[in-house]
Amino acid sequence: MNIIVCVKQIPDPETPAASFKVDEAAKKVVPAQGIAPVVNPYDPQATEAALRLKDAAGEGKVTVISLGPDSARDAIKHALAMGADEGVLITDPALEGIDNFQTAVALAKAIEKLGGADLVLMGRASADWDMGVVPTGVGQLLGMPVVTVAKAIEANGGSLKVERVLDDGFQTVEVNTPAVVSISNEFGEPRYPQLRQIMLAAKKTVQVWSAADIGLGADETGAANRWLTLEALYVPKVESNVEIIEGDSPEEKARNLAQKLRAAKLI
Ligand SMILES: Cc1cc2nc3c(=O)[nH]c(=O)nc-3n(C[C@H](O)[C@H](O)[C@H](O)COP(=O)(O)OP(=O)(O)OC[C@H]3O[C@@H](n4cnc5c(N)ncnc54)[C@H](O)[C@@H]3O)c2cc1C
Numbered sequence: 001m002n003i004i005v006c007v008k009q010i011p012d013p014e015t016p017a018a019s020f021k022v023d024e025a026a027k028k029v030v031p032a033q034g035i036a037p038v039v040n041p042y043d044p045q046a047t048e049a050a051l052r053l054k055d056a057a058g059e060g061k062v063t064v065i066s067l068g069p070d071s072a073r074d075a076i077k078h079a080l081a082m083g084a085d086e087g088v089l090i091t092d093p094a095l096e097g098i099d100n101f102q103t104a105v106a107l108a109k110a111i112e113k114l115g116g117a118d119l120v121l122m123g124r125a126s127a128d129w130d131m132g133v134v135p136t137g138v139g140q141l142l143g144m145p146v147v148t149v150a151k152a153i154e155a156n157g158g159s160l161k162v163e164r165v166l167d168d169g170f171q172t173v174e175v176n177t178p179a180v181v182s183i184s185n186e187f188g189e190p191r192y193p194q195l196r197q198i199m200l201a202a203k204k205t206v207q208v209w210s211a212a213d214i215g216l217g218a219d220e221t222g223a224a225n226r227w228l229t230l231e232a233l234y235v236p237k238v239e240s241n242v243e244i245i246e247g248d249s250p251e252e253k254a255r256n257l258a259q260k261l262r263a264a265k266l267i
Pocket residue numbers: 006007008009028040042043046065066067068096097098099100101103104107121122123124125126127128129130131132133134135226228229230
């Protein structure tokens with residue numbers, strides 16, 4: 001089975017709130033100084049899903065794609081150290097500031113350039129913008145069925161049995177390949193690369209493609225050609241007030257508190 005896994009590098013979600021800044025005028029997130037970006041937490045689970053399918057079949061190839069700055073190579077290296085076979089980094093100044101739809105177009109073009117796949121695996125969402133639209137966008141563009149939020153996958157010849165996570169339970173669906181499946185955290189712990197695998201990963205091929213290499217024209221790239229208009233980007237202001245309830249005795253304080261809560265229609 002020929003599997004492509006898309007992995008994204010994101011700002012570390014563990015970044016302390018105080019270090020997290022947004023440039024409201026430029027509508028951009030200002031990267032926290034001295035905190036290295038990380039792989040989107042759902043994406044190693046997508047890699048794990050690919051590796052388990054390859055292990056079960058006893059054959060196949062797992063190719064990892066990431067679109068981002070040069071540092072996104074680290075996200076690819078992590079997947080290679082887990083056991084993926086090859087990587088492709090799509091990086092180009094023309095791709096800076098693109099939205100999720102442009103991202104889906106770029107990834108779909110890269111997948112086509114790779115000759116397609118039996119299965120495209122992605123994370124259920126990216127933990128920074130948390131939109132979860134790229135998998136469905138890629139499926140639509142490639143004409144492949146999409147199954148989202150998977151907790152288990154089993155290959156059965158030319159079809160897949162996928163168990164999905166719902167709000168109130170699980171759903172099992174069957175889908176023909178080629179297909180796009182997004183993987184949820186319920187899939188289970190991804191394998192942890194050992195030192196030997198990390199060293200072997202250094203020898204694996206990572207191709208670097210520009211926007212032109214995947215056939216993206218100047219009218220499709222850059223912030224000017226976004227499909228979505230970002231109206232505002234800001235950290236919501238949370239205000240809290242503390243009021244000390246006075247009273248001469250605990251009973252009076254309790255009475256005063258009850259009156260306040262009743263006046264505020266909270267009891
Ligand atoms: C109007 C607008 C402006 C934006 N401007 C910027 C900006 O200036 N700078 C910036 O950093 N971001 C910007 N973004 C966010 C950026 O476009 C998205 O983070 C990116 O397109 C991925 O979409 P998502 O986060 O919704 O992915 P999701 O759909 O939530 O991700 C699901 C899965 O898709 C795959 N995937 C998603 N993105 C990639 C990728 N790049 N490479 C490989 N696999 C991927 C992964 O498997 C991931 O788990 C902007 C978004 C919008 C809407």
